[in-house]
Amino acid sequence: xxxxxxxxxxxILMEMCVIPAPSGREEKRAEYILDTLTDWGIDAYxxxxxxxxxxxxxxxxxxxxxxxxxxxVVFPDMEPFxxxxxxxxxxxxxxxxxxxxxxxxxxxxKKLHDEKAAAKNTVLFVLNSCEEGLGxxxxxxxxxxxxxxxxxEFVTFDGQYNAVVxxxxxxxxxxxxVKTTGGHSFNDFGNxxxxxxxxxxxxxxxxxxxxxxxxxxxxxxxxxxxGTSVNTIIQEASMLCEYRSDDYDDLMYMESAFATIFDxxxxxxxxxxxxxxxxxxxxPCMKAVDEEKLDKLTSLIADIxxxxxxMEIAINSGSTDCNIPxxxxxxxxxxxxxxxxxxxxxxxxxxxxxIPTGFDIAEEIIRRMCYE
Numbered sequence: 001x002x003x004x005x006x007x008x009x010x011x012i013l014m015e016m017c018v019i020p021a022p023s024g025r026e027e028k029r030a031e032y033i034l035d036t037l038t039d040w041g042i043d044a045y046x047x048x049x050x051x052x053x054x055x056x057x058x059x060x061x062x063x064x065x066x067x068x069x070x071x072x073v074v075f076p077d078m079e080p081f082x083x084x085x086x087x088x089x090x091x092x093x094x095x096x097x098x099x100x101x102x103x104x105x106x107x108x109x110k111k112l113h114d115e116k117a118a119a120k121n122t123v124l125f126v127l128n129s130c131e132e133g134l135g136x137x138x139x140x141x142x143x144x145x146x147x148x149x150x151x152x153e154f155v156t157f158d159g160q161y162n163a164v165v166x167x168x169x170x171x172x173x174x175x176x177x178v179k180t181t182g183g184h185s186f187n188d189f190g191n192x193x194x195x196x197x198x199x200x201x202x203x204x205x206x207x208x209x210x211x212x213x214x215x216x217x218x219x220x221x222x223x224x225x226x227g228t229s230v231n232t233i234i235q236e237a238s239m240l241c242e243y244r245s246d247d248y249d250d251l252m253y254m255e256s257a258f259a260t261i262f263d264x265x266x267x268x269x270x271x272x273x274x275x276x277x278x279x280x281x282x283x284p285c286m287k288a289v290d291e292e293k294l295d296k297l298t299s300l301i302a303d304i305x306x307x308x309x310x311m312e313i314a315i316n317s318g319s320t321d322c323n324i325p326x327x328x329x330x331x332x333x334x335x336x337x338x339x340x341x342x343x344x345x346x347x348x349x350x351x352x353x354x355i356p357t358g359f360d361i362a363e364e365i366i367r368r369m370c371y372e
């Protein structure tokens with residue numbers, strides 16, 4: 001009986017979605033993927049960064065093409081998620097970002113393995129860790145540290161198939177902690193409140209004017225914590241904040257602007273408050289990528305997505321696993337392979353009827369790049 005690889009991808013999606021995989025804690029998904037590939041007769045291994053890697057030697061070993069999809073999800077849960085189904089709508093946190101792409105990449109690898117397809121050059125299939133949030137692209141960093149000198153092109157499957165990302169948005173992420181003596185809200189009234197100091201830093205950030213040179217630059221305060229009770233002057237408060245840009249110079253401008261804000265508050269409250277700034281995440285921008293090669297790769301992938309979906313394909317900037325190869329001057333593109341919505345929310349959903357189209361897109365991209 002002929003194997004339906006798109007159905008295989010859907011089955012893998014259902015099984016993998018319920019396996020917890022916060023960034024840095026993907027080991028259960030990695031084990032599931034490795035066990036599945038091993039059962040299929042595919043040689044693979046889990047590296048020190050919790051990536052699952054299958055390497056296929058090609059006619060030449062001088063160059064490597066990498067095809068990836070990330071296994072982590074943005075949610076911290078370590079208990080299995082609940083799956084819901086309404087018609088063709090499949091609902092589960094992390095189902096589209098990026099579990100469906102991981103399932104499709106596995107099914108495409110299985111088909112090529114079953115056919116004993118011969119590659120023109122060495123091909124690396126990577127189910128990588130730590131793409132989300134403070135995972136800081138640890139999985140892709142590990143892959144590129146090991147193979148980077150030989151990698152000629154990099155494609156990650158992530159997102160919907162009506163768009164392609166070919167320009168990387170870099171970011172710096174900070175944890176800012178303010179510590180003071182605190183005290184009782186009545187008896188020690190007038191003591192410095194850590195939250196008030198933190199609020200001044202936040203105000204400084206939101207008073208910033210971002211560069212306006214045709215690129216896009218943003219900032220955000222995403223989490224604030226601190227305090228003991230309503231009648232306690234806060235001794236310690238902290239926040240997570242970031243800035244992003246798809247331009248290296250603008251990213252450096254924001255680095256300087258944030259540093260000025262931190263230094264100003266440190267100086268103002270010297271002796272009354274301690275301001276601790278910790279860099280907790282750093283994603284690089286694109287540097288010196290050959291534009292002709294990148295345009296050629298982008299056009300190939302966008303044309304394939306349009307061919308199978310019938311949609312017009314948007315070309316976007318984004319923060320993806322492509323950031324690492326882009327920072328090394330390697331052509332890299334993020335290709336979409338499903339249709340859905342609600343990414344990074346607990347209401348995330350995807351249309352399972354889009355999976356066959358997504359599979360066809362991924363398979364043709366891999367074949368056109370490495371097997372024809």
